[in-house]
Amino acid sequence: MGIVAKATGIVGGAVALVRRFSSPSHQAVGQKPEIPQARKQGLMTLKLPAAEGWKNGRLPSCAPGLRVNAFASNLDHPRWIEVLPNGDVLVAESKEQPAKPETLMDHAAQATMARVKAVGKSANRVTLWRDADGDGVAEIRHVFTENQNQPFGMALIGERFYLGNTDGIRVFDYRPGETRLEGAGDALVSFKPHGHWTRSLIVSPDRTRIYAGVGSLSNIGDKGMSVEEGRAAIWELDVASGKARIFASGLRNPVGMAFEPVTGKLWTVVNERDGLGDETPPDYLTSVQEGGFYGWPYCYWGRTVDDRVPQDAALVAKAIQPDYALGGHTASLGLCWMPEGTLPGFGAGMVIGQHGSWNRSTLSGYKLIFVPFENGAPSGPPRDILSGFLSKDEKLAYGRPVGVTLGPDGKSLLMADDVGDIIWRVTAA
Template sequence: MSFADIYARVVAWVGAGAILARSFNEPKRSPLYGSTPDIPAARPQAIPTLKMPTARGWSGDHKPTAAAGLTVNAYARGLKHPRWMHVLPNGDVLVAEALSTPGGAIKTPFDYAIFTTMRRAAAVGQSPNRITLLRDADGDGVAEEQHTLLEGLNQPFGMQLIGNTLYVGNTDGVYAYPFTVGDTRITATGKKLMATKPGGHWTRSLLASKDQTKLYVGVGSQSNIGDSGMAVEEGRACIFELDLTTGKSRIFAGGLRNPVGLAFEPTTGELFTVVNERDGIGDETPPDYLTSVKDGGFYGWPYSYWGKIVDDRVPQDPAKVATAIAPDFALGGHTASLGLCWLPEGTLPGFGDGMAIGQHGSWNRSTLSGYKLAFVSFANGKPTGTPRDILTGFLSPDEKESYGRPVGVVIARDGAVLMADDVGDVIWRVTGA
């Protein structure tokens, strides 16, 4: 064992002791949900919390637990870190397979401890950098065909088909490829339409406007709270609007630390996103959130959270904080809510109108949170009530291992709900029992 490995283990032991101490010193809190969460005061951590289950995967017929009245089956297996999906008009399902890659200098023992923990949890490694096309030709709810549609990409994530063009969100920008529905391979070189800064929070989700003339592009921050200054964060922590006619882009909304899933609420037409909030000030401080996104809106990061609650660790900009908008709905602290999909009433028996949310799960709090496919009901165009579980059972009983981790969510052409599981390397399919 190398000195670096020994040092990392010491750091992990110190961190475990800090977690134990926090469990005695901090009251146990239920996850914060809803439109008016009672957010605990910030408690900056000298030793960052680091707790994450080891990746195990699924064995045999083992699968997630579906809510009462629902059933789940594996739509596709044998993928490599499937993160995001897009359903084509003929029912084919595109899957972006990509992985965080080791990047940046490891400068401290904590950097090394975080890296080794993430590697053990299958959260970093060699990225497959491809898009796979899945086809269920016989309609039995299992994709018997898998085709490599595109490869050699740069951490692909978001995908949108408009006409005969497939748009792909790589970590370094938005690319366009000629594509005909029914094809199983793209050999043409993509045209880069818009550049984004790679790395950091690397996912680039895409959503087409209703008239299909624009793309909304989610771009996360480089760091936790602007750790290397705000210059490197320019063009990050925001949602862009890319005009496909003119090729011009603009920041549609900012101050969003890591906006990943994007979806429209159909009655109001408002754009919604789920955002991963900052680390290092408590298990439930601040909560991740689901929110509508206003054109020109600013949502606080890094200066404040949940509107105007100031983060004292950050050099302040009072004028920016004064404009900060509070989110619509808290989703619990560090749940890593990533996937987002509007489910109309009737999609799943017993569930009304609302959003399905893939909660990837925490790595940075003393008790685990997330690790489920959740559902948030909507009324009058706004999220309401308490989230309900659609799929659970992604953790071992002692929570030391993860069988899978939820990410992207889509509705298949047959009305089933599909969810990508990037640790289990599976696409799960949920229907009525």
């Protein structure tokens, strides 16, 4: 396997180098993005930097007026963060468990992902971090729960703690201030595992429902649509009855979710399909309508048909165009609403953790960005909050942003970095 993967990876790298000369000069970003015409890649572009981590005092670069410090360190692939009412910070530590490769491309993709520690043995735990002295650095660590199945999203309603494993949602009894959950929890909802495996969770403002993001198994329904049933969707769980249903569909890989307070609408960031070019189609930020269909796998950015896929004209006709493009293959994963006054120089809007691309000749993402909002909608170009996660020659990744949330003090952001194995804290300088 190693020789085959390396050889295929070398070919893929050579292809990426050739394609770089014809890559678009602009990013498809904003409410009216310039999306280049699709160019079928055939052999997929495979390009990822090697995981370097943060050495010799190196830190991410901050926007003017901000500073960053490590809130928690020495984690094992931290992906998602949940802040409890008492200020304790929960971190889901988990990693993709790759299926047995079936094709040369599978071998090469897994070898490429391994370079940046994106696949391998998963810690399968949630840790609790406590900053007891309030200095912005957690000095107390507990294992909150372990032996889970690729845990990711977390939510607390009253004294019930909900955990999004790759195969479903489990619920545990929780008492305020405790540092460890007891037992294995009760299964509430089952999801199909593998593929896009993360299961983010968010609680509705009225605390009666939980929403869960469930990504597709494949890129464009490559193994047929029957195995995609229940996937590429956001699910809604009614907490009182325990009943779950699909809330919105056609979302290839919806990960982070947030509620916008002016309109009360649910928003999500979605990772779009691969194999059509560096900037085609863009990943996106969008509001989510109940019963809405967003195109996958038949079309993208509204009703632009992907002719690699057997078509369904009726679904294409009802596809909803997303609200805001985030650039091609930025792998936008983390999402949280940031109120006015949280960070100096930034108003109210959405904060997005961009994990960074692999399917493009010139890398993109690898940033924590801010999208300003006015009257419940995006109102301008994105701005960097944190950058400097990627070396200038694109060969090394010092870190990769994932989950992001408001800090316990309401005046900071916490961001998971799964290459640096750090939770970063961003505050006023």
